[in-house]
Amino acid sequence: QKEVEQNSGPLSVPEGAIASLNCTYSDRGSQSFFWYRQYSGKSPELIMSIYSNGDKEDGRFTAQLNKASQYVSLLIRDSQPSDSATYLCAVPRDDKIIFGKGTRLHILP
């Protein structure tokens, strides 16, 4: 089992709808989780971090963490064309950070 798994997509969502991105991880001891956004040809940028079970909201973004089920998700409300990007889930382990392969999100105008 890969340490961090994501559906590669592409995930197509109409503009204005909710985009839901999911990630599962294998290490039950993981304590924190990150979501990065990467536009084509650019480097990843951090958009959300979450440390506790439940939801964390930041503007149109909500991160959800369920440690018992070992999954973390990212919801994007009122999706905009500018949200079209690849979203990477990441989990620290020791001094390293393990990334999923990313989910490509395409917002349909």
Add this chain to the structure above:
Amino acid sequence: DVKVTQSSRYLVKRTGEKVFLECVQDMDHENMFWYRQDPGLGLRLIYFSYDVKMKEKGDIPEGYSVSREKKERFSLILESASTNQTSMYLCASSSAQKEDTEAFFGQGTRLTVV
């Protein structure tokens, strides 16, 4: 504003050349990383360093070496470039002082080996 700077945005090198990719961070971070990113393969860790002169192999170290003589600088070296090393190379840094801290990325170097 935090900053990780990679020396080149685009590079074209010939097969067999020795290639140096430089990365500098101004955040006094202990940890620094080199990744390569290829379509469908995601981010793959080549090497990382948790202190000056310390290094550890990542998932795909073959054909690469690294150097960290100063805390702020982490260099990736392709000893003899080959066409299968054509890729996007990303440097990142993170702090070891806080538990579970995020990585900050440089702008990336797109390397083409011909």
